[in-house]
Amino acid sequence: MYRDLADFLADLDKRRQLVRITDPVSPALEIAAVTDRACKSPGGGPALLFERPTGYEMPVASNVFGSMERMCLALGVAKLDDLAAEIEALLAPQMPRGVLDALKMLPLVGRLTDLMPKTVKDAPCQEVVRRDGTLDELPILTCWPGDGGRFITLPLVFTRDPETGMRNIGTYRMQVFDGRTTGMHWQRHKGGAQHHRIAERLGKRLAVAVALSPEPVLTYCATAPMPEGLDELLLGGFLSHRRIEMVKCVSVDLEVPATAHIILEGYVEPGERRREGPFGDHTGFYSQPDDYPVFHLTCLTRRKRPTYLTTIVGRPPMEDYYLGLASERIFLPMIRKTVPEIVDMHFPAEGIFHNLVLVSIDKRFPGHARKIMHAFWGLGQLMFSKTIVVVDKDVNVQDVSEVAWIVGTHMDPLRDIQMTRGPVDDLDDAAELHAYGGKMGIDATRKWASEGYTRSWPARVRTTEAAGARAAEIWSRIRRT
Numbered sequence: 001m002y003r004d005l006a007d008f009l010a011d012l013d014k015r016r017q018l019v020r021i022t023d024p025v026s027p028a029l030e031i032a033a034v035t036d037r038a039c040k041s042p043g044g045g046p047a048l049l050f051e052r053p054t055g056y057e058m059p060v061a062s063n064v065f066g067s068m069e070r071m072c073l074a075l076g077v078a079k080l081d082d083l084a085a086e087i088e089a090l091l092a093p094q095m096p097r098g099v100l101d102a103l104k105m106l107p108l109v110g111r112l113t114d115l116m117p118k119t120v121k122d123a124p125c126q127e128v129v130r131r132d133g134t135l136d137e138l139p140i141l142t143c144w145p146g147d148g149g150r151f152i153t154l155p156l157v158f159t160r161d162p163e164t165g166m167r168n169i170g171t172y173r174m175q176v177f178d179g180r181t182t183g184m185h186w187q188r189h190k191g192g193a194q195h196h197r198i199a200e201r202l203g204k205r206l207a208v209a210v211a212l213s214p215e216p217v218l219t220y221c222a223t224a225p226m227p228e229g230l231d232e233l234l235l236g237g238f239l240s241h242r243r244i245e246m247v248k249c250v251s252v253d254l255e256v257p258a259t260a261h262i263i264l265e266g267y268v269e270p271g272e273r274r275r276e277g278p279f280g281d282h283t284g285f286y287s288q289p290d291d292y293p294v295f296h297l298t299c300l301t302r303r304k305r306p307t308y309l310t311t312i313v314g315r316p317p318m319e320d321y322y323l324g325l326a327s328e329r330i331f332l333p334m335i336r337k338t339v340p341e342i343v344d345m346h347f348p349a350e351g352i353f354h355n356l357v358l359v360s361i362d363k364r365f366p367g368h369a370r371k372i373m374h375a376f377w378g379l380g381q382l383m384f385s386k387t388i389v390v391v392d393k394d395v396n397v398q399d400v401s402e403v404a405w406i407v408g409t410h411m412d413p414l415r416d417i418q419m420t421r422g423p424v425d426d427l428d429d430a431a432e433l434h435a436y437g438g439k440m441g442i443d444a445t446r447k448w449a450s451e452g453y454t455r456s457w458p459a460r461v462r463t464t465e466a467a468g469a470r471a472a473e474i475w476s477r478i479r480r481t
């Protein structure tokens with residue numbers, strides 16, 4: 001596992017997964033436009049390293065996680081489903097049936113403590129300490145022409161709950177207002193916003209530290225929908241099979257990942273808000289200006305020769321699709337712990353995670369599909385699911401074409417649609433109210449008599465095994481000539 005972004009980039013280079021761009025390219029629109037071209041290439045395109053961003057010394061890396069292969073490399077697995085199996089094993093320790101059994105479980109308990117972050121003294125991220133540092137030294141992108149300014153698009157935002165001290169890490173974009181201040185776009189449902197809510201109630205300043213260009217596994221962890229109160233660094237330790245190394249900040253009481261390239265230390269004042277946006281968002285549309293808290297920089301620390309890691313969002317597919325795909329695989333076994341009937345789930349790129357959620361289930365009782373919908377609407381960030389499609393277990397939800405076929409044939413709109421309302425994503429502009437709106441579930445399972453369906457359900461059209469085998473034989477001969 002890569003301990004540092006530079007190791008990852010070097011390995012990608014060796015694997016011919018990284019394209020170095022030596023032409024001068026401007027952080028104002030041009031780097032984003034080139035990155036968009038890469039993201040729209042089949043399979044997600046290569047990672048990009050802009051060695052000469054116009055006006056800056058610091059190279060810019062983008063689309064680094066933007067393919068299935070690179071996402072797997074970053075998480076140290078051959079395929080994402082390997083992680084699911086590992087998590088399943090961790091979550092399902094058998095109850096010990098005797099002393100011998102209990103002893104066998106000890107390594108598992110040991111393993112959990114082995115995954116806790118540890119604090120180190122000397123850290124590469126503090127090779128250079130600049131209390132008077134400004135954001136002007138970073139090649140921060142203007143992504144789209146209608147954007148309100150330059151945005152830090154892939155920051156890891158560290159805060160602690162002012163009351164309990166619990167840590168949170170989230171990726172929340174930061175609009176540059178000037179060299180020492182930015183917006184802090186944690187949306188109301190997110191961990192950072194909750195810490196800030198508590199700080200405001202106490203009338204206290206909230207210390208905030210932002211890591212840029214961290215070891216690759218942490219970029220993923222900051223985007224992961226961890227349940228509130230569960231430390232993202234524990235997930236980081238689990239994924240990388242070692243303890244994540246942290247170092248104390250210089251000017252605030254927080255720790256940051258030791259091997260990150262750049263750290264922004266600072267705080268958010270209670271009560272302060274400033275207009276943020278517009279921003280060309282991952283919906284493929286501009287999110288509209290709104291008031292958000294303000295981050296004040298107190299100290300910038302960095303390596304001697306840092307690389308600035310960034311991403312762009314916009315019309316899908318983009319790099320964030322692959323980060324989401326990792327969460328889809330990693331969280332499936334965790335969701336199954338409370339909703340075991342789920343066979344598989346998928347968030348197609350076009351649905352930007354929550355607009356379209358496809359779930360297959362092992363249907364056991366009447367109304368089961370609706371039970372699944374309600375479970376999702378009540379489960380962490382799955383609450384944002386706008387359209388949920390539930391199908392039987394023999395339907396492959398990874399195949400959107402198959403799901404479209406099954407929905408069309410299995411759904412009666414008058415009978416099979418479940419409408420409701422609830423919290424929706426902050427970025428949902430179709431909702432009548434901000435952050436509160438409608439949701440729809442489509443029950444595309446085969447209906448049972450106990451559900452009021454008294455006609456007979458037709459069988460799928462398929463040939464016999466014998467004819468199929470014969471066809472395979474003939475087909476291979478035709479194809480050879």
Ligand SMILES: Cc1cc2nc3c(=O)[nH]c(=O)nc-3n(C[C@H](O)[C@H](O)[C@H](O)COP(=O)(O)O)c2cc1C
Pocket residue numbers: 153154168169170171172173174185186187188189190191192222223224225226311313320323381
């Ligand atoms: C590239 C990228 C940008 C994101 N930007 C934001 C953002 O500006 N605001 C936000 O609330 N969530 C944003 N997210 C989603 C959060 O990172 C995600 O919901 C995460 O689970 C939040 O962690 P939390 O539950 O600890 O708050 C972004 C995700 C990605 C991949």
Ligand SMILES: [Mn+2]
Pocket residue numbers: 168169170191226227228229230232
């Ligand atoms: Mn969190």
